[in-house]
Amino acid sequence: MLTLKNVSKSYDKSKKAVDNISLEINKGEIVGFIGPNGAGKTTTIKMITGMISPDEGSVIVNGLDITKNPVEAKKSFTFVPDHPAIFDSIKGIDYLNFIADMYDVSINDRKERIEKFTKTFQIYDALTKTINSYSHGMRQKLLISAALLPNPKLFILDEPLVGLDPHSAKILKDLMKEHCKSGGTVFFSSHLLEVVENLCDKVAIIHKGSLIAYDTAENIKNKSNSTLEEIFLEMTKDE
Numbered sequence: 001m002l003t004l005k006n007v008s009k010s011y012d013k014s015k016k017a018v019d020n021i022s023l024e025i026n027k028g029e030i031v032g033f034i035g036p037n038g039a040g041k042t043t044t045i046k047m048i049t050g051m052i053s054p055d056e057g058s059v060i061v062n063g064l065d066i067t068k069n070p071v072e073a074k075k076s077f078t079f080v081p082d083h084p085a086i087f088d089s090i091k092g093i094d095y096l097n098f099i100a101d102m103y104d105v106s107i108n109d110r111k112e113r114i115e116k117f118t119k120t121f122q123i124y125d126a127l128t129k130t131i132n133s134y135s136h137g138m139r140q141k142l143l144i145s146a147a148l149l150p151n152p153k154l155f156i157l158d159e160p161l162v163g164l165d166p167h168s169a170k171i172l173k174d175l176m177k178e179h180c181k182s183g184g185t186v187f188f189s190s191h192l193l194e195v196v197e198n199l200c201d202k203v204a205i206i207h208k209g210s211l212i213a214y215d216t217a218e219n220i221k222n223k224s225n226s227t228l229e230e231i232f233l234e235m236t237k238d239e
């Protein structure tokens with residue numbers, strides 16, 4: 001479903017922001033990506049989504065190399081970035097229809113899914129208003145609804161819980177679980193260790209650009225008989 005093979009990226013010659021990461025995520029899995037500030041999470045996600053190219057290595061999304069076959073690869077996933085930057089002079093409904101057009105979502109499917117996601121997130125009544133009248137959380141919920149609209153094989157999110165109230169965060173976590181149960185795959189970054197531990201099949205820990213753990217939370221914890229928080233703090237402390 002998602003494979004990273006020896007992926008590296010430097011913004012300047014002095015250090016690698018991402019250093020030789022390899023990772024395999026299977027269909028139906030939900031994987032949380034954690035690491036301290038500046039560890040390389042967003043850089044990794046930008047390479048997965050084709051926003052930047054790796055200096056070395058390859059990213060295979062749903063069997064397609066994101067660098068060699070970008071258009072087809074990009075059709076098979078959707079992405080919610082960490083900042084809900086969005087054209088804000090259009091109405092919410094127009095944004096959703098634009099995304100549905102991009103991903104060839106049928107009229108019936110889009111109507112049903114738009115209603116489902118936006119009613120669940122309680123932004124349905126705001127869809128006829130322009131996005132510049134939305135709060136940060138409403139924009140985030142619109143972006144998440146748009147990203148779920150095509151029922152993507154792979155759903156990628158960069159710190160999606162930031163700025164969401166507890167009700168909305170619970171809804172998103174339930175939608176992520178539901179997406180995986182119905183055969184989709186979810187990869188998301190977060191600083192919320194408890195959420196990652198409870199929600200994810202596997203946890204990937206990145207530190208200073210290197211992947212230092214990739215396993216179930218249970219296996220990671222069993223190795224040293226500590227909490228995930230204690231292990232995370234120990235593994236990522238500055239020497």
Ligand SMILES: Nc1ncnc2c1ncn2[C@@H]1O[C@H](COP(=O)(O)OP(=O)(O)OP(=O)(O)O)[C@@H](O)[C@H]1O
Nearest residue numbers: 011012017018035036037038039040041042043044
């Ligand atoms: N556009 C850029 N130009 C130069 N350096 C960058 C750029 N983007 C990121 N970096 C550097 O690359 C490293 C990894 O940054 P990245 O944003 O991937 O980390 P992150 O794990 O997402 O951090 P955070 O949790 O703070 O969002 C950092 O040292 C950062 O300063």
